[in-house]
Amino acid sequence: MVDDSELALLTDLYQLTMTQAYWKEAYDQRATFSLFFRKLPPQRRFMLACGQQHAAALVNELRFGEAALTKLAETGLFETGFLDWLRDWRFEGDIHTLPEGTPVFPNEPLLEVDAPIAHAQLLESLLMNLVQLETVLASKAVRLVIAAQGHPVVDFGMRRMHGIDAAVRGVRAYRNAGLAGTSNVLGGLRHGLAINGTMAHSYVLAHDDEYEAFRLFARHYPNTTLLVDTHDTLEGVRKVVELMREEPDIRVQAIRLDSGDLGDLAKQARQLLDSAGHSEVRIIASSGLDEDAINALLEDGAPIDAFGVGTQMGVSADAPVIDLSYKLVAYAGEPRVKHSTGKTNLPCAKQVYRRYAEDGGYLGDVIALRDEALADSAERGEPLLRPLVVAGKLDADEMARADSAKERVAQALKQLPADALALDDGESGYSVRLSPELERLRSES
Amino acid sequence: MVDDSELALLTDLYQLTMTQAYWKEAYDQRATFSLFFRKLPPQRRFMLACGQQHAAALVNELRFGEAALTKLAETGLFETGFLDWLRDWRFEGDIHTLPEGTPVFPNEPLLEVDAPIAHAQLLESLLMNLVQLETVLASKAVRLVIAAQGHPVVDFGMRRMHGIDAAVRGVRAYRNAGLAGTSNVLGGLRHGLAINGTMAHSYVLAHDDEYEAFRLFARHYPNTTLLVDTHDTLEGVRKVVELMREEPDIRVQAIRLDSGDLGDLAKQARQLLDSAGHSEVRIIASSGLDEDAINALLEDGAPIDAFGVGTQMGVSADAPVIDLSYKLVAYAGEPRVKHSTGKTNLPCAKQVYRRYAEDGGYLGDVIALRDEALADSAERGEPLLRPLVVAGKLDADEMARADSAKERVAQALKQLPADALALDDGESGYSVRLSPELERLRSES
Structure with missing residues (x-):
């Protein structure tokens, strides 16, 4: 420190x-x-x-x-x-x-x-x-926001970031870029970004039975997200459906897919959930996602509601x-x-002017001397x-x-x-x- | 913080x-x-x-x-x-x-x-x-050490690293990897790596005259390194030679090249220094160097004595x-x-055994259960x-x-x-x- x-x-x-x-x-x-x-x-x-x-x-x-x-x-x-x-x-x-x-x-x-x-x-x-x-x-984060076309993007990357300061200060950058939440408790609390959590494979593995792990976790945390891919993803989804049938007071907000062919699994999971009358249960995908993967999933019509991103975004890997x-x-x-x-280099103290179209769209920028009186009104714009x-x-x-x-x-x-x-x-x-x-x-x- | x-x-x-x-x-x-x-x-x-x-x-x-x-x-x-x-x-x-x-x-x-x-x-x-x-x-840093074939590699990358903790803790990693020094004051002091400094272009530019900037800096810091590429690299080298001729009590430890064709400039600079009888003045190169660039320079016989590396190493960019x-x-x-x-995953608590040849060279590893008695003596090695x-x-x-x-x-x-x-x-x-x-x-x- x-x-x-x-x-x-x-x-x-x-x-x-x-x-x-x-x-x-x-x-x-x-x-x-x-x-x-x-x-x-x-x-x-x-x-x-x-x-x-x-x-x-x-x-x-x-x-x-x-x-x-x-x-x-x-x-x-x-x-x-x-x-x-x-x-x-x-x-x-x-x-x-x-x-x-x-x-x-x-x-x-x-x-x-x-x-x-x-x-x-x-x-x-x-x-x-x-x-x-x-x-x-x-x-980097804003590219994920763009790719997700309005679907929430949540930061799961704390463990991949470069040290303590990057992990905390990075959440400030993510908040500004438009992410919807972060798994990072300190980062989220300090910089005013919603903190989100699901569950890890270890929780499922620590219980003898996946169904029992789901039941306990959903009882502890109403409206939680259950991670369904520890053993077999679609079997996991069926267990979530069974849990909601067996215990009607249990509400599950979402399932999370974290391995395999996410697009294909999301389609099958959506079908399983919908045919059981659970169209309200959302699907969250994670697992090495970047903007290209998100873009490809959405282009392919994958019914994914939110994306958890970590490794690629946490260090802006590309x-x-x-x-x-x-x-x-x-x-x-x-x-x-x-x-x-x-x-x-460009010499002297400078100013950047940004020019806008009538609808607010950017037309382009002019870099000028800070104390320069721009003669041509077309050059003027907002001094940034x-x-x-x-x-x-x-x-x-x-x-x-x-x-x-x-x-x-x-x-x-x-x-x-x-x-x-x-x-x-x-x-x-x-x-x-x-x-x-x-x-x-x-x-x- | x-x-x-x-x-x-x-x-x-x-x-x-x-x-x-x-x-x-x-x-x-x-x-x-x-x-x-x-x-x-x-x-x-x-x-x-x-x-x-x-x-x-x-x-x-x-x-x-x-x-x-x-x-x-x-x-x-x-x-x-x-x-x-x-x-x-x-x-x-x-x-x-x-x-x-x-x-x-x-x-x-x-x-x-x-x-x-x-x-x-x-x-x-x-x-x-x-x-x-x-x-x-x-x-990453050890790859630069390998590429430099015994020439010192110095970390100049603090400004490129991801935040405060990476910049400080990173120096610990660099020290372990075998770097010879760092420009990072706090990192070097905290983790016991030599702190090194040269000069920046701004110092040369702040003075009306490059020669005068060299003269003043070398007077303040005997055995310093002078940065010669602010205007014209070889002109800069000639000024260093002139300075040592005009003021024989001034000692310059090294010149630093930070732009242009480093291999070619190093050869010409070496020749200028040597023909003025200054074979003791070393040549340090920096400017976007990575292991491939260092390797190529040394393969080409560039007479570079030490390398300053920053951007590529600071985030392990590749x-x-x-x-x-x-x-x-x-x-x-x-x-x-x-x-x-x-x-x-591999189940259970484990041990890693490393086997060595008679000359100490690594023969290979065996991953075993932690409490496993290895029957075959060929499997045994150092438990890591x-x-x-x-x-x-x-x-x-x-x-x-x-x-x-x-x-x-x-x-x-x-x-x-x-x-x-x-x-x-x-x-x-x-x-x-x-x-x-x-x-x-x-x-x-």
């Missing part, structure tokens, strides 16, 4: 050595850093920017506690004067962010930090770690990482650009980046916008063009242009 | 509902659960079992604190009597584990829990989450998840087996699973074996057959057989 007093040490060593160098050189002009990605992973047509408000609020509170300072002193790399400076350090810059849940495209900043350069540098590694986690997980960059784009009021092969932290002070109203990320995503799914919502590998063709001033600066630099 | 008092809630809801059902049914016979995987990910020929001792020690200390119990009460799912039982609950079972750093193959238990069934159930989700993280990351199972294999002394299609927790008490000597995981891995790399060490996709052909008794039980069940 990492406690708050040590969190400031969760950074790359060079952030601290560079910061000490700036301190020694009295380099304290304001810098602007942009957090963005250069290209989408192959299986993504957009990313959902998530975690950036959450992360910005957290890093705004970073402090170097005594335990952390002692450990730094022991490395022998840092001077006492610098450690004293770190002890008193409070972030005193500005952070602009996209509201969480905003669809974001290559080269668009998810956030920008404007601060004396050492301040901006000290936030980098942790900010990137946190924003990547939620952005990657939300961007795209577990996004190559976020946090790059210096201005220093002391001057644009800064790195020229290394294939890794050019907003000040969240100003001179080290968090704007509570702006922070509250993170709470509506879920609604923002639901809305975005109605506004994104169909090509961006397609789940297969390919280009969305979504238009992201540079403003005239940004284009001019980039070509000059 | 998750504090200790809430950690017991980091579980799947059904663990708690099943446990309450067992409590109500007075089901308290001893159960054995096995933690294993059924098949290797496509790009892995073995996995390094890591985290299981660490995780077992942690779950052995799990407690339901008042904050957790209050939250559970608020769900309305749990009876007061059961919450009282949870308040007093202490794990009172046994846990056998492989020592960390042991190469492990399909169907071999990484650990087994023997306990009253509710006790074993309460550990499941967290145990799986923690063991998977370290096992997946160590199993195999970010392993489908661990935690299955009930015995209850009340009776074998238990699930029959669902394609998901059969060892008791770590007995009746809820951690064996400190056995726990200390986790500290030698790094040495165990280094040794294993000399003992694994060449086919298991190959990095390309394919089968290792490593022999894992079942003992006669286990084979008989499986065929009967």
Whole structure:
């Protein structure tokens, strides 16, 4: 476990050595850093920017506690004067962010930090770690939501996620992406997503008899979900039907299928349930599902009411990482650009404008300089980046916008063009242009 | 952040509902659960079992604190009597584990829990989450170590990892796998891996002049590494050479290449350094490296001394998840087996025997019943699973074996057959057989 007093040490060593160098050189002009990605992973047509408000609020509170300072002193790399400076350090810059849940495209900043350069540098590694986690997980989870065509999708993936923080914070990303529930108790309670549970094979196996296991569990938990595939799926369904006939006061909300040909078994199970007069019992499917499997099941007309997903979603298995960059784009009021092969950045503090059709659909984006007056009215649209932290002070109203990320995503799914919502590998063709001033600066630099 | 008092809630809801059902049914016979995987990910020929001792020690200390119990009460799912039982609950079972750093193959238990069934159930989700993280990351990292053929590999991936816990705990896995260092300050300090730092492009860009940035940084940090590719890599190398000529008291330990054709640039940089009489300056390469890229660079004779790796290793991008199972294999002394299609388990408490050739090389493994007397002496070998927790008490000597995981891995790399060490996709052909008794039980069940 990492406690708050040590969190400031969760950074790359060079952030601290560079910061000490700036301190020694009295380099304290304001810098602007942009957090963005250069290209989408192959299986993504957009990313959902998530975690950036959450992360910005957290890093705004970073402090170097005594335990952390002692450990730094022991490395022998840092001077006492610098450690004293770190002890008193409070972030005193500005952070602009996209509201969480905003669809974001290559080269668009998810956030920008404007601060004396050492301040901006000290936030980098942790900010990137946190924003990547939620952005990657939300961007995967929303694909499952799209594939499920309105059927509830429930997270069963806690055991597959990368450690404790991913398992807890990940539920926040899932909630924002539109999942209906999670099996993860702490994650669900902390981030306001319904907690759901069924039963495991071990419960059935621990009883001598599957029927008896069903009977006991359904008595303990009225309206529960019974897992029917421990031995033979359709036999399991018949036992559920028999249980409801033998004990008419028992109500079963759903059965869960967790192995075999889910589409075929769902059809047969539906028939068994319906012919026994139990059309109210729903069918939940799980077992290595991803968006392609869900899509194929629904295309094939499988009568599945809800999907439990874990392994593939828990680590965003097909795209577990996004190559976020946090790059210096201005220093002391001057644009800064790195020229290394294939890794050019857009200079200066920026703004992203999103343009909408009359029905609310996205027409495309323009990336402009933050202080640029766009001459052409066709370029104007909604400015997406907003000040969240100003001179080290968090704007509570702006922070509250993170709470509506879920609604923002639901809305975005109605506004994104169909090509961006397609789940297969390919280009969305979504238009992201540079403003005239940004284009001019980039070509000059 | 998750504090200790809430950690017991980091579980799947059904663990708690099943446990309450067992409590109500007075089901308290001893159960054995096995933690294993059924098949290797496509790009892995073995996995390094890591985290299981660490995780077992942690779950052995799990407690339901008042904050957790209050939250559970608020769900309305749990009876007061059961919450009282949870308040007093202490794990009172046994846990056998492989020592960390042991190469492990399909169907071999990484650990087994023997306990009253509710006790074993309460550990499941967290145990799986923690063991998977370290096992997946160590199993990826060791491939980079193999590819680097003795050259140091340094972790630069903190910003790409999935959240805070992965970033800290992951360094433990990297240390065990044989990495030489990490950029991650907290991870390195906590888990005893050297912390390394170079410099970022932002430092160069913040200065008006690359030469001046090099001069200042090398003055602040004697024997540092200078990043030479911010503008033009070979121009950057020439500036480093010029700096060492102009200021002979400045020592530069290494240059870092972070973009472009690394092999070609390394050769040219080496030539520039050598012809200036600086054969002591090392070359470090980074930029999206994985084991294949490292292998290709070394095959091509690139004069690279050390590798910095991040994105691909940080999430084990080619195999970010392993489908661990935690299955009930015995209850009340009776074998238990699930029959669902394609998901059969090996029944009963087990032992894994590893057989060695005279030179120490692995000959193959036998999975047997834990209490089975192997008749054929050829079947015998080293029993790998060892008791770590007995009746809820951690064996400190056995726990200390986790500290030698790094040495165990280094040794294993000399003992694994060449086919298991190959990095390309394919089968290792490593022999894992079942003992006669286990084979008989499986065929009967």
